[in-house]
Amino acid sequence: MPETTTNDASAGGRPPALAARRITKRFPGGVVANEAVDLDVAPGEIHALLGENGAGKSTLSNCFTGLYRPDEGTLAVDGVPVEFHSPGDAIVSGFGLVHQHFRLVEPFTVAENVLLGEHGRIRRSEAEARVAELGDRYGLEVDPSARIWQLSVGQQQRVEIIKALSCEAKLLILDEPTAVLTPQEAESLFEVLRRMTAEGRSVIFISHKLDEVRAVADRVTVLRGGRSEGTHVVAGTASRDLARLMVGRDIDLGTGPVPRQQRPTAAVVLRVEDLRATGDRGETALDGVTLDVRAHEVLGVCGVSGNGQRELAEVIAGMRARTAGTVEVAGTVLTGADPRAAHTAGLGHIPEDRLHTGLSPSLSIEDNLALTAYRRPPLSRGPFLRRTRFRARAIELMERYDVRAPGPTTPTRVLSGGNVQKVLLARELSSDPKVLLAASPTRGLDVGAIETVRTLLAEAADRGVGVLLLSEDLDEILSLSDRIAVIYEGRILAVVDRADADVEELGLLMGGDVSHLSATPARGSA
Amino acid sequence: MIAALTHLLAQVPDAPTTVLTSGRGINDNLFVIIAISAIFYGTPLLLAALGEMLTERSGILNLGVEGMMLMGAVAAAWTSIHASGPGWSVVLQALVASMVVGGLTALLHAVLVITFRVEQIVSGLAITILAGAAGLSSYLASTWELASGPVPHRLDLLDVGGLADTPVVGPLLFHQNVLTYFSWLLVGFLWWYLFRSRTGLHLRAVGESPATADAMGIHVNRYRYVHTVIGGTLAGLGGAFFPLAIIPLWSDGVTGGRGWIALALVIFGFWRPELILAGAYLFGAFSSLSLTLQARNVEVPTQLLDSLPYLMTIIVLVVVSTGWARRRVGAPAALGTAYEREAR
Numbered sequence: 001m002p003e004t005t006t007n008d009a010s011a012g013g014r015p016p017a018l019a020a021r022r023i024t025k026r027f028p029g030g031v032v033a034n035e036a037v038d039l040d041v042a043p044g045e046i047h048a049l050l051g052e053n054g055a056g057k058s059t060l061s062n063c064f065t066g067l068y069r070p071d072e073g074t075l076a077v078d079g080v081p082v083e084f085h086s087p088g089d090a091i092v093s094g095f096g097l098v099h100q101h102f103r104l105v106e107p108f109t110v111a112e113n114v115l116l117g118e119h120g121r122i123r124r125s126e127a128e129a130r131v132a133e134l135g136d137r138y139g140l141e142v143d144p145s146a147r148i149w150q151l152s153v154g155q156q157q158r159v160e161i162i163k164a165l166s167c168e169a170k171l172l173i174l175d176e177p178t179a180v181l182t183p184q185e186a187e188s189l190f191e192v193l194r195r196m197t198a199e200g201r202s203v204i205f206i207s208h209k210l211d212e213v214r215a216v217a218d219r220v221t222v223l224r225g226g227r228s229e230g231t232h233v234v235a236g237t238a239s240r241d242l243a244r245l246m247v248g249r250d251i252d253l254g255t256g257p258v259p260r261q262q263r264p265t266a267a268v269v270l271r272v273e274d275l276r277a278t279g280d281r282g283e284t285a286l287d288g289v290t291l292d293v294r295a296h297e298v299l300g301v302c303g304v305s306g307n308g309q310r311e312l313a314e315v316i317a318g319m320r321a322r323t324a325g326t327v328e329v330a331g332t333v334l335t336g337a338d339p340r341a342a343h344t345a346g347l348g349h350i351p352e353d354r355l356h357t358g359l360s361p362s363l364s365i366e367d368n369l370a371l372t373a374y375r376r377p378p379l380s381r382g383p384f385l386r387r388t389r390f391r392a393r394a395i396e397l398m399e400r401y402d403v404r405a406p407g408p409t410t411p412t413r414v415l416s417g418g419n420v421q422k423v424l425l426a427r428e429l430s431s432d433p434k435v436l437l438a439a440s441p442t443r444g445l446d447v448g449a450i451e452t453v454r455t456l457l458a459e460a461a462d463r464g465v466g467v468l469l470l471s472e473d474l475d476e477i478l479s480l481s482d483r484i485a486v487i488y489e490g491r492i493l494a495v496v497d498r499a500d501a502d503v504e505e506l507g508l509l510m511g512g513d514v515s516h517l518s519a520t521p522a523r524g525s526a
Numbered sequence: 527m528i529a530a531l532t533h534l535l536a537q538v539p540d541a542p543t544t545v546l547t548s549g550r551g552i553n554d555n556l557f558v559i560i561a562i563s564a565i566f567y568g569t570p571l572l573l574a575a576l577g578e579m580l581t582e583r584s585g586i587l588n589l590g591v592e593g594m595m596l597m598g599a600v601a602a603a604w605t606s607i608h609a610s611g612p613g614w615s616v617v618l619q620a621l622v623a624s625m626v627v628g629g630l631t632a633l634l635h636a637v638l639v640i641t642f643r644v645e646q647i648v649s650g651l652a653i654t655i656l657a658g659a660a661g662l663s664s665y666l667a668s669t670w671e672l673a674s675g676p677v678p679h680r681l682d683l684l685d686v687g688g689l690a691d692t693p694v695v696g697p698l699l700f701h702q703n704v705l706t707y708f709s710w711l712l713v714g715f716l717w718w719y720l721f722r723s724r725t726g727l728h729l730r731a732v733g734e735s736p737a738t739a740d741a742m743g744i745h746v747n748r749y750r751y752v753h754t755v756i757g758g759t760l761a762g763l764g765g766a767f768f769p770l771a772i773i774p775l776w777s778d779g780v781t782g783g784r785g786w787i788a789l790a791l792v793i794f795g796f797w798r799p800e801l802i803l804a805g806a807y808l809f810g811a812f813s814s815l816s817l818t819l820q821a822r823n824v825e826v827p828t829q830l831l832d833s834l835p836y837l838m839t840i841i842v843l844v845v846v847s848t849g850w851a852r853r854r855v856g857a858p859a860a861l862g863t864a865y866e867r868e869a870r
Contacts, residue, residue, distance in 0.1 A: 067741065067867060088743025103738035105731045106859070115724075116731050117742040124722075163742075 015079030016040045017171050017202040018064065018095075023073035025059050033059035034070070037228045039221055041171065046193055046203045048213040048234070050246055051223035053444050057206045058100065060223070061173045064204070065097040066090035077171075091117065096164025100175040102156050104148045110159050111144040117167045134162050138192050153180040153306055161192065172196065173204040178212055179472070180305050183507035190216045208246075210239050222246050247447055257479055257498065258458045264297035264482050269346075269466035270316075270435040275325035277315050285311035287490035289325070293435060293466035298457065300469045300481030301492075304510050308490035309470045310352060313439045316468070317349045318342040330434035343372060348433030348465075350424055352440050354417075358424045361413035365405055366394035368412050369427050401426040402452065418449025425456050429465075436460055439470045454480060474506060488512045552693045560811055560818055562697050568810025569706045570595070570767035570781070574788035575795065575802045576712055577760025581632070582792055583720065584753040585733040585860040586639060589650025591761050592785025593657030594631045598624035598762025599780050600663045603769035604670055606677045616679040621705070621766055628762015629755045631657060636754040640747050643864040659779025672776035681705055681771045705767055709803075712760075716799040729753060733858030736865040746865050761785065790839040793846055797857065809835050 020039040026032050034056045041047045051057045062068040064075070066084035075082050077093045084090045090097075104113050111127035122130060131144035140158040148156060157177060164172050172193075178186040193203050193216060207213055213220050214234060222229040222245040229245040270293040279285035285308045293299045303309055314320035316327055318339040327334045332345035343349070351357035359368045370390050373379050378389050394408035403422045405415055412420055421441065428436065438457060442450040457480060461467050471477050477484055478501065485495045486509040493509045494517060508516060552558065574591055581588045588594075605620035635653055638644040657663050667673060681703040683690075690701035720726040731739040732749045740746050768780045787809055795802030812835045816828040846856060 065741070086743060086745070087741050088745075091743050097741065099741070103735070103741040105734045105738050107734060108731070112727060113738075115727060116739070116744070 014043055015076070017043045017045075017078060018204075019076040019079070020060075020064070021074045021076075023060060023063055023070045023075075025056075025063055025068055025070050033226050034063070035226045036073070037223070037226075039228070040231070041202050041204060042219075043202055044197045044200050045219065046197055046205055046217045048217035048220040049204060049206045049223060050208065050210070050213050050220050050242060052208055052246060052446055054446060055208075055223040055246075056226040057208075057223055058175055059226075061097060061175055061204065061206060064090065064171075064173060065095055067097075091167050091169075094168060094170035095173065096167055096169030096171070097173045098157065098160040098164060098175065098177060100179065102160050104156060104159060104163075106149045107147060109145050109147050110142055110151075110162075113148060113159060114144075114163050114166050117163055130166055131162055134165050138162075138165065138195055139188070140192060153304065154182075154185045157181070157189070165196075169201070171202045171204065173206070175206045176208070177205070178207065178209070182304050182510040183474075183503065184511050184513075185304075186212065210242055210246075213242070214239060224248055258454050260458050260462055262296040262462045262464070264294045267295045268292045269295050269330050270468060271326070271328040272312075272316065273326045273328075275312070275315060275322055275327065277311050277320055277322045279308075279311055285490050286315065286322070286325075289487070289490065289492055291468070291485060291492065291495075293468050295434075295464045295466050296461055297482045298461050298467040298469055298480050300471065300477035300484045301487050302471060302474055302477045302484060302506060302510060303487035305472050307487050309439065309472070309487060311490070312487070313349075313352065313437055313470055316342070316437055317347065317351070343431070346432075346434035348428035348431065348436040350421070350428060350436070350438040350441050352443075352470075354424050354441075355413065355420050359412045359420065362411055364409045364411055365398065365403065365415075365423055366390045366408040368423055369394050369397055369430075372427060372431050397426040397430060398423075401456075416449075418445050418452070421445060421449065421453055425453065429456070429460055433465055436465050436467045437470075438467060440472065441469070442471075442473070442476060474503065474510075478503075486510055493517075553691070553697050555694075556818070556822060558694055558697065560815065563814035563818060564807040564811035565698065565702065565706060566810065567772070567813040568807040569709055570764040570772075571784055571788050571791060571809055572709045572803060572806035573705070573712070573764035573767070574761045574785060575791035575806055576709070576716060576799060577757035577764070578788055579757075579792045579795070579797055579799065579802060580716070580729075580753045580760070581757030582861055583729050583733045583797060583858055584750045585736060585858055585863065585865070586636070586750050586754050587646045587650060587862045588632065588635050588653075588754060588757060589647060589789065590631065590635050590653030590657070590758075590785075591650075591788050592781060592783065593654035593661075593663075594628045594758050594761035595765030595768075595781045595785045595788075596659065596663035596779070597631050597657045598628040598765030599768045600666050600670075600672070601627035601762065602766035603667070603672045603677050603776050606679045606770065607670075607672065607675075609679075613679045617681060617770065620679070620770060621763060624762040624766035625759040626762070628765065629759040632755050632758020632761070633751075635758070636751050639864065640750050640754070643866070646862050646864075654785070664778040667776055667778060676774040677769045677776070679770075680774065681767070703771060705763070705771070713799045713803045720799070730858070733860055736860050740865070740867060750865075761788070764788070787835060787839075790835075790842075793857070794839065794842045796846070808838075812838075 018039065018041040020037065022036045022038065023034050024036055025034040037060055049057050049060065059068060063070045066087040066089050075084070082093055105116070111131055114131055115122070115124060115127045128144040131142070135141045140162055142151065142155050142158045142162070148159065151159070157180065161172070177189060181189060197203060205213070205217055217234050219231055220234050220242065221231045222242060224246060232242070272289055272291040275286050275289040277286040289312055291299065301309060311320060315322045318334060318337050318341060321337045329342060329345040329347045334342055334345060355361050367390065370379055370393070374385060379386055379393070391408055398405065398408060401422045403419050403426065405419060412423055415423065441457065442453050445453065457467055457469065469477065469480055478498070481498050483495055483497055484501050484506065486493045486506060488510065489512065493514055505516060574595055578588060578591050602620040602624040605623040606616055609616045609619045631653060635649050638649040639646045655661060683701050683703050686700040690696050692700065720730065728739065728744045729749055732744060732746050736746045765781055769776060773780055791802055791805045791809065794805040812831065816826070816831040819826050
């Protein structure tokens with residue numbers, strides 16, 4: 001017989017949809033991801049989980065869906081104590097999780113993916129109708145017979161939500177759902193969530209963005225360092241207070257520009273003209289990109305993930321072949337895909353996957369720092385490497401760039417994300433580049449490291465480097481850039497000065513909507 | 527390794543006389559003869575490749591196919607010599623024994639790679655070396671003196687409905703042994719299983735994206751265990767075909783590298799049973815082509831014919847590794863990787 005636990009969240013007598021008590025989860029190696037976290041989610045509520053990267057938000061949600069088993073603590077659903085041994089148990093209890101990295105089988109159709117969670121409750125022939133019906137009801141239109149890899153990221157997210165709804169989820173957990181969406185897409189997601197809560201379903205909304213939490217959530221629980229900093233009613237709490245709880249100190253909430261001494265000059269250091277390239281699936285990824293970056297300038301390229309940013313960075317860095325167009329770094333025309341030629345011409349590159357593409361994870365810090373310089377003196381003489389110089393250089397760079405590590409021989413794979421990025425920046429900036437190509441340089445870093453990285457990029461621009469910043473984080477683009485280019489489906493839709501930039505307009509452009517542009521946009525000829 | 531395989535394949539035994547002399551008139555036509563031997567030599571390839579396809583669909587790569595086939599062959603030969611009862615019963619026992627032994631060998635692989643997360647390539651190669659021509663199967667065969675005389679009870683060709691002498695289709699469709707008929711049923715069943723059944727959908731999800739399957743409440747490792755073991759039973763059954771149908775007298779390494787061909791066939795057939803059937807018979811035809819042609823005094827360099835299966839394998843590997851093919855018909859995305867739920 002169900003046993004009702006006492007709870008303090010339900011004033012109206014209804015037990016909470018989810019009551020978690022003292023959830024603790026440790027990982028091998030002594031990492032405590034969650035410690036004694038309490039959480040109550042009321043029926044029909046959108047409850048935000050707010051915290052920085054690494055605060056334990058995803059771990060906590062994985063404990064709710066049976067993917068992880070908490071080491072301590074209890075869960076109760078609608079007042080009934082439950083224990084999840086596997087994700088199947090959580091589904092039966094009415095939990096649905098939309099992961100940050102979607103859990104979809106790419107070669108399957110939308111309907112097949114939905115069918116996967118049904119365990120025989122509906123037949124194959126009914127799955128498509130089910131997708132269409134749920135899509136209608138909640139405004140989640142998607143073609144049921146399309147294969148997942150053919151869909152945009154935003155559409156894939158809809159499939160994830162449909163999948164959860166199809167399993168009759170009473171509590172939907174969304175892990176950083178807006179990271180891959182334009183502001184407009186995010187707003188329509190919020191609308192879907194409101195429709196769901198109006199039916200009595202509950203939502204846990206995981207985010208590190210205050211404005212989103214404010215826009216969509218009823219209450220918010222703040223996590224910091226794996227511990228709960230308490231639950232607050234969103235309407236009655238100031239953003240500044242939430243931010244302080246999240247970070248543990250006062251922070252500057254503004255996305256105001258990072259201060260700079262030098263204004264951009266007229267000298268163009270990176271010229272990209274009519275660049276075309278195909279993506280991994282043979283699709284058109286770059287469809288005539290034209291860009292100029294000047295000395296002392298940061299040019300930010302914003303866009304929804306998957307619109308050609310990765311391919312653009314790879315082609316400029318010489319890591320992907322182009323089908324047409326030219327790349328010119330500091331006056332040198334780069335022909336063919338040759339990363340070393342690009343580097344020799346004066347290109348520094350901070351790739352998106354900083355640990356695996358940027359560095360060699362198993363090599364030591366000193367060896368990684370030497371990777372672009374070991375071919376010439378002073379690090380080598382003829383065919384011989386001079387290890388003492390490696391060491392001395394590493395110690396000096398680690399000091400200057402504030403790399404926190406046990407020593408220069410520590411393998412880079414054991415470093416935190418922030419220190420990995422500092423090693424990479426130290427290596428690339430120490431070779432005096434004319435152009436710095438930085439792809440999502442702060443993604444996944446903590447607030448302190450984000451500040452350091454942004455300051456380093458701004459300082460580089462002050463020294464005369466032309467910085468091409470590719471990021472999906474609009475706030476980052478706004479805080480660093482002198483000019484902002486919007487990329488959509490492999491084309492630059494518009495380039496605007498930071499001073500004239502308007503978030504609403506950028507958002508529309510990121511979604512491919514150019515109707516509000518009065519002047520002729522800087523489109524590719526295709 | 528290719529050189530070794532070529533060497534092994536050069537030891538392909540003579541086609542059994544029963545096959546070559548069956549039928550009359552038009553059934554002695556060269557193309558009918560080639561088709562007959564394609565099916566005959568293709569059957570063990572088909573069984574082993576279907577088993578490996580199931581295993582790989584779950585995301586487990588088992589390079590131990592050759593070893594599992596040899597273990598099945600030893601088990602079948604021993605049972606045929608030592609079991610008692612009427613002939614059909616002894617053959618049935620031999621088939622069951624080969625499946626059990628093949629399945630147990632695959633279970634070893636499953637425990638190593640699923641539970642202990644041993645590198646799948648290493649474990650599979652180790653099993654082939656352990657059980658292979660210079661290993662356990664030869665040791666058992668010499669201990670049990672399997673080579674002292676021919677295997678007494680063998681798979682007989684059935685004459686279904688007395689239609690064996692029908693022109694062309696008679697020897698092909700109505701004059702095969704029970705294992706060949708079983709393999710045909712299996713192709714149909716596996717197609718339905720993979721693409722029409724719910725369990726098959728789950729299996730494909732496990733092989734493509736175990737994290738997704740897990741999140742949907744599908745027991746990833748259970749699926750992997752079951753399909754690895756079933757794959758082993760089918761490899762064992764394919765191995766049994768050698769002592770029970772192809773080569774009556776035991777010789778070490780009796781499967782002659784066919785396990786490796788079966789592995790290539792899975793790729794060749796794009797992980798689909800019906801294409802694997804076509805591939806198995808094509809390879810079966812090549813296996814016997816030089817012998818058949820020589821018997822007919824057709825002058826073709828045997829080295830060229832013998833190398834055709836490998837040449838085709840290379841061409842197919844090149845084709846399937848293009849980005850276009852990978853998206854559409856490629857290997858299960860999670861093939862060869864262990865799944866760990868709390869991996870971070």
